[in-house]
Amino acid sequence: MNWATFKNKFEERTVKRTMRERRTKGNKKNPVLPKAWQEILSYFMRARINIIISSDVHDGSLKLYAEYMMRFQDINSDMHELLAFEDVLEEPLQPLYDNLDCYTYEVFEKDPAKYKLYQEAIEQALLDRVAEKDKEKKLTVIMVLGAGRGPLVRSALNAAENTGRKVRVYIIEKNPNAIRTLNAIAKKLWYKKDVHIFSKDMREFSPPEPADILVSELLGSFGDNELSPECLDCAQKLLKSDGISIPCKSTSYINPIMSSKLLNGVRQVLRHETFGRQKQATYHTHAESGFVVLLKNIYNIGLPQSLFEFVHPNPQSPIDNSRYKTLRFEVELDCVLTGIAGYFDTVLYKDIKLSINPQTHTPGMFSWFPMYFPFTEPMDVKKGQTIEIHFWRCVTKQKIWYEWCLAAPLRTHIHNHGGRSCPIYCT
Ligand SMILES: C[S@@+](CC[C@H](N)C(=O)[O-])C[C@H]1O[C@@H](n2cnc3c(N)ncnc32)[C@H](O)[C@@H]1O
Structure with a gap:
């Protein structure tokens, strides 16, 4: 209004x-x-x-x-530090394909909630794995996969100290810039610790010994959009058969929304020619792209429902990370459907969870903004109608992508068909 x-x-x-x-x-x-x-x-x-x-x-x-x-x-008024990000459409990061810069890592590292919960999860896992009577003689091997500049290594070392458990930490990171920072930190702060750094893609890493605990954060705003399933499935060979993965499960959620601001935002994006990887952008390439956005002026047409789930380690054989689901939402007020909001939650260990689903959002955590998947055209929907959304996760060796369409009360074409507008690259 x-x-x-x-x-x-x-x-x-x-x-x-x-x-x-x-x-x-x-x-x-x-x-x-x-x-x-x-x-x-x-x-x-x-x-x-x-x-x-x-x-x-x-x-x-x-x-x-x-x-x-x-x-x-x-x-x-709910003024906060992230005001400037409200309803601003951003291209999602691709930390597997691109090398993140220092500024991006710095933003992650400021999150007050995320690393604390990781630390609690690692503490709990260490306590479960090593009984009090064995703590002097039993060594736990922790592998931090995709360590960035090391905040999860710090969580692991703090967890070891708090629980009195002996740990050896293997750090695996494929970004050479982050490796440089990690080496400098290790020289200065971790030289007395049993810490080993490997400049490697976790999918190709051969460890000196298997891990008791794998710790990673490759989640992205939709849980699997930074390709955690693909990376962690390959990396699970690094884990002992009874080992623990932190996180052990992630779930994405979607709901239909109305937002004139985002509708106009997608149209505006066109004017910024440098936006996006594809220089030859058209309205359709943008309107069929998933965005990351701190949602503010939106109307939730229905509450978020769970979409896709991934577990780690993945017991499936052969592994298939493609997914397809249909979800239905009742319309309670006449309104205009402009797109789909996306969220995720993850189980780190037992009951320790992180969530950006508005129904269960982890207090104080700002590392992840929600996703927004637009429809190319806004659509009038009426009270009493049912919105039926079809959503796919498609997988090839080179790229992963989402497709979405509406089947009721109106039909749309399949958005991002074949990943033509927003592919997520694996190599
Ligand atoms: C979302 S960042 C998280 C970084 C860090 N754990 C943190 O919380 O600040 C993901 C990190 O994983 C790294 N990464 C992604 N895919 C990887 C792979 N296949 N092998 C090794 N590192 C990877 C990226 O370079 C990036 O540093």
């Missing part, structure tokens, strides 16, 4: 009159809005609506109204 609609619905004068009445009847010095007004205004403030206060009285009372509104805004 924009300011114009707000103005139509709740005529400006009514606000002033309401505040004035309260002022004369109740507390003379401090104007206050009735509860219903507070509720609707706090909703508008969270949606970042501009509010204009005007007055036809000249007794200085406008200042009181303005002060009241400013206090009200301080209390009710």
Whole structure:
């Protein structure tokens, strides 16, 4: 809802009159809005609506109204550090195909929740693997796969210290820039620890010995879009037959949404010629791409439902990481369907989980923004109708990609058919 609609619905004068009445009847010095007004205004403030206060009285009372509104805004708006990212469409990272830069690693490393939960999971796994009586003699081999600049190595070493368990840590990372940082950290901070660094792709790594625990974070906003299934399936040969993978399961979720901001955002993307890997972008290539976006001004047409699941280690033989699922959502209000929001959650170990699904979101964790899969055209949907979404994960040796379409109440073409708009490269 924009300011114009707000103005139509709740005529400006009514606000002033309401505040004035309260002022004369109740507390003379401090104007206050009735509860219903507070509720609707706090909703508008969270949606970042501009509010204009005007007055036809000249007794200085406008200042009181303005002060009241400013206090009200301080209390009710959810301002945060990531404000600039709200509803901004970004191309998802491909850490397998590209080498991430320092800035990206630095952003990951600032997350206050993620590494703490990893540390708890590793602690729990160490305690389960090595009994108190064996802790002096039994060594646990931990492999950190895709270590970046080492935050998960720190989690592993802290976990060992907190539990009093002896560990040997193998660090495997394919990005030579990150390896340089890891070597420098190891020289300075880990020289007394049993830590070994390998500049390798985990899919081709031959370890000196098998691991008790594999620790990785190759998840991406959709759980499997940074190709954790493909990488971890290859790497599970590094793990002892009774070994533990952290994480051990990841699940993606989707729901249909309405967002005029994202609809326009996808159209705007076209104007930025350098956006995306493909220089020859058309509206359709963008409108058929998955984006990463901190969702803000959206209407959830239905609640997220689980889509695809991957477990590690993967017991399947032969392994098939392609997936297909149909999901149905009841429409509760007439609205316009513009696209599909995507989320994931993951089980690190036992009941220790990370989630960006809004229904179970891990408090304070900002490493991952949701996904957005647009439809090329917005579609009117009516209360009582059922939205039927078909979603595929397609796999070849060279690339992985998602396809999606709507089968009801309207039919669309299959978006990103054959991965023509947004492939995820394996090599
Ligand atoms: C999402 S980042 C996470 C980095 C780090 N664990 C953190 O939490 O900051 C994924 C890392 O895995 C590395 N990576 C991805 N695929 C890999 C592979 N097949 N073998 C080795 N490293 C890989 C990337 O270079 C990147 O550093």
